[in-house]
Amino acid sequence: GESVGLHLPTLSVQEGDNSIINCAYSNSASDYFIWYKQESGKGPQFIIDIRSNMDKRQGQRVTVLLNKTVKHLSLQIAATQPGDSAVYFCARDKGTALIFGKGTTLSVSS
């Protein structure tokens, strides 16, 4: 089926810890995956993307891992900061459009 889901709706971490947000997908034909961050009252903001021919991709303090065998995607945030508090969405491609998961709320405490 066409679904993109996240394992946990909420995640609480301490400032400075590493955060891992997980996502599972069901459509093995998906070629492109993307992570978005949405702060309260704002639109989703692009974080990082990855193609199915990649296993890992790194950005600034963020890493996306793709395990095609188990259809699992994760976002790792290093040295989490209070400004990272937001809702994080994974999405997969459906042709040109994107199918979004429900989101994980990340709360960072000082």
Add this chain to the structure above:
Amino acid sequence: DAGVIQSPRHEVTEMGQEVTLRCKPISGHDYLFWYRQTMMRGLELLIYFNNNVPIDDSGMPEDRFSAKMPNASFSTLKIQPSEPRDSAVYFCASSSPVGTSGVGNEQFFGPGTRLTVL
């Protein structure tokens, strides 16, 4: 670039009224998407355009919803008549065929229009 621009940011209307939401995509982007976000259903794609032409409107919930893109810099989403269950945040997003990440054509979202239908 100012990013994707949406107006109004907030709209409160009464059931049965016509509502028009507006979007200006990022200059040079040839794809435009309309999404709806609710707590229950998350982010749902309603319709998207390529070079001003509607490509997929299968997400439009009912005939009460219509979208147009008269030119490359402007799109509207209209609800007529509006109903309380249409209350949501409506986002517009745009993308270019090449993208900027070097991996894919990521979509850039506007700030959204929060619609409340009483």
